[in-house]
Amino acid sequence: MGDTKINPQNEVKNNWANIGLTLGIISIFFGFIGIIPLIGIVISAIGISKSKNLEGKGKVRAIIGLVLSIIYLLNNMYNNGHF
Numbered sequence: 001m002g003d004t005k006i007n008p009q010n011e012v013k014n015n016w017a018n019i020g021l022t023l024g025i026i027s028i029f030f031g032f033i034g035i036i037p038l039i040g041i042v043i044s045a046i047g048i049s050k051s052k053n054l055e056g057k058g059k060v061r062a063i064i065g066l067v068l069s070i071i072y073l074l075n076n077m078y079n080n081g082h083f
Helices: 015-030 035-053 059-079
Strands: none
Touching: 015 035, 015 059, 035 059
16 A cells, blocks of 8 residues: 555666765775876766756765865875975
8 A cells, every 4th residue: 555666777876976976985095096086076077967967866975076086186286296
């Protein structure tokens, strides 16, 4: 009665946001490898733009990934004497 089953095959996901968040978290530990935060910034930005088409799904995750990636990219640049 009124039981609605959630079909995981019909669930809409923002994989770009998930990957961006993952790269942001990886940047915490491997931020000294400058390409990882840089890729995290690009992927998170794509995740934010895709969230508009997916009714905002994954937007917060993409923003968190973007912020983490930016912080650790700037940290890497500062440690390597670019500032």
